[in-house]
Amino acid sequence: MNQAIFFDKDGVINPLVERENGDMTSPWHIKEFKYLPNVIESFQNIKKYNYFTFIVTNQPSLAIGEMSLENWYDMMNDMHAWLRPNRISYESDRNGVRYKPSNLMLEELIEEFNIDRNKSFMVGDRWRDIVAGHRSSLNTILVGNTEPYIHDIKPHHVVKDIKEEILGYGHPLLTFSHPRDIVIRKSKYKCARTLMIGANKSANDLDRKLIKLLQNPKTQLNMKLIVND
Numbered sequence: 001m002n003q004a005i006f007f008d009k010d011g012v013i014n015p016l017v018e019r020e021n022g023d024m025t026s027p028w029h030i031k032e033f034k035y036l037p038n039v040i041e042s043f044q045n046i047k048k049y050n051y052f053t054f055i056v057t058n059q060p061s062l063a064i065g066e067m068s069l070e071n072w073y074d075m076m077n078d079m080h081a082w083l084r085p086n087r088i089s090y091e092s093d094r095n096g097v098r099y100k101p102s103n104l105m106l107e108e109l110i111e112e113f114n115i116d117r118n119k120s121f122m123v124g125d126r127w128r129d130i131v132a133g134h135r136s137s138l139n140t141i142l143v144g145n146t147e148p149y150i151h152d153i154k155p156h157h158v159v160k161d162i163k164e165e166i167l168g169y170g171h172p173l174l175t176f177s178h179p180r181d182i183v184i185r186k187s188k189y190k191c192a193r194t195l196m197i198g199a200n201k202s203a204n205d206l207d208r209k210l211i212k213l214l215q216n217p218k219t220q221l222n223m224k225l226i227v228n229d
């Protein structure tokens, strides 16, 4: 069996677009379509771990004529070019049987690609995505902060995408020999725990929202080290 990650589109892959009346909607034109930070890189990484990737999206703007089919195809072509998902499934009819929170789009893909539900994930920013994933017995991940999540069915994981970038320097005297601890220092002090010196941020400079999240023992922190010479 295969493992897969199913992604909602709007608010997950691309930001929503604010209209003149204040409404937040999907992009209706390729000119309004942008990728959220880290999305393209994330898709590339996911592929390396042998996950199928699917985009499963409601597109009501298509049915009511806010977006033309031609513009929608432009966006799909762009996603195929940059993200290379195995399939993009969509439903534009709000009353359609495949419209999320229906899990029919998920079920079609699970069957066709022989997907192992226990090892697979549904990623979305709305209750409709989480409920659809739950109905298909997938692991569910709520991302983004587009609206408060109010539903009895809770996601397995909640990811608030807060990113901090810290720049610093290495040194020939750094040993990286401490078995457990790493310390990023603004100072030039070097010891077995020191990861880098002369950093541009201390703990006090980090986003307070990140600190709040890290106070929860269930929060997972992903740290990436990039070394430039």
Ligand SMILES: [Mg+2]
Pocket: 008, 009, 010, 011, 012, 124, 125, 126
């Ligand atoms: Mg969405």
